[in-house]
Amino acid sequence: MVSFTLNGEERRFDGDPETPLLWVIRDAERLTGTKYGCGIAQCGACTVHVDGMTRRSCITPIADLEGSSVTTIEAVSGREAEAVQTAWTAIDVPQCGYCQSGQIMSAVSLLQMNPAPSDADIDAAMAGNICRCATYQRIRQAIHDAASSLEG
Amino acid sequence: MTKTTLTRFCLLASACALLSAAPVAGWSQDRAPAAPEPSQPVVQKKAETVQLRPVSDFDAIEDETERSIAIFEETGKVLLHPRCVNCHPAGNVPLQTMAMTPHQPPVVRGDANFGVPGLMCNTCHGPENVKVVGQTEDILSIPGNPNWHLAPIEMAWQGRSLGEICEQIKDTDRNGGKTLAELIEHMAEDDLVGWGWNPGEGREPVPGTQEAFGDLYKAWAATGAHCPAP
């Protein structure tokens, strides 16, 4: 039995302790905003926040999360998340959208730690989030836009 | 009738012909008889375990300096192994695999040798190796350790000779300020160093055991900690 917090609520999981967090989020908790892309930490589609840090949920055994706090795209909040959401919708970043919840979780984390990232900072932070539709230019633009909106 | 509609019609017609010809029993099959076996992660063949020679093997070397150097050279089987060098890269990108290719995804070192904001090492590397089941043939686990990080740039080994690395690990400016005793303890006891012998499924471990490696270091220190020529 693993007890953890998911989007602010106490949750328990009593299945196989090796079950990846992604499966718990999607199948047990029915929160399907977090996506499966590769299952081997190569694409970033499954990114969530664990105790405030980005985490690839596809390779995180649920047993590692005892006592941790998990935030998914459904509940990510705060100044940075709002700025990212506004910037993302303003220029319609997504194409098909599949990778975008992962992109957004990484972008929010980046801005939480670095409120004024350079192009190089953005590229390095987002290097693990692959977009099959190649929306990279808009992602980078939206992160800059979100950063300038946070300045005020 | 246009060409496209005609083609579609023909396809349908041939499908119908097939349908009526197919014996009913055929439908109980999930896969066409000619289809290859469903893909399963391959069981990788175990790399032959390379051992470290015990300290006693070097007793025959009378000259102490030569003995010291020979012992150090034996530890080089571990130091120069990709499993060690991959995390002591000369640049800002960790390496991976026995071919020492740049880390994929393309992560970077960052200020604290722990990645950059938005993509820290612990985005993927947890406190222990995590088995990955049935996803791919070549990534069978994601490596992890509670202290997972890249060796600082002054501890870069990639591209250096064993003699150069030897001088480097004794140099307190380039070994994290360790005395010789602390260095030996680090080699013999450190948990992240020890990961090399327990690198997770799908990865070849470094030769021998950490205990044998530690013993070699103790013997190297006791014989004056001499280095091979650079």
Ligand code: FES
């Ligand atoms: S699904 Fe987790 S990184 Fe691709």
Ligand code: FES
């Ligand atoms: S928007 Fe389609 S994969 Fe990124």
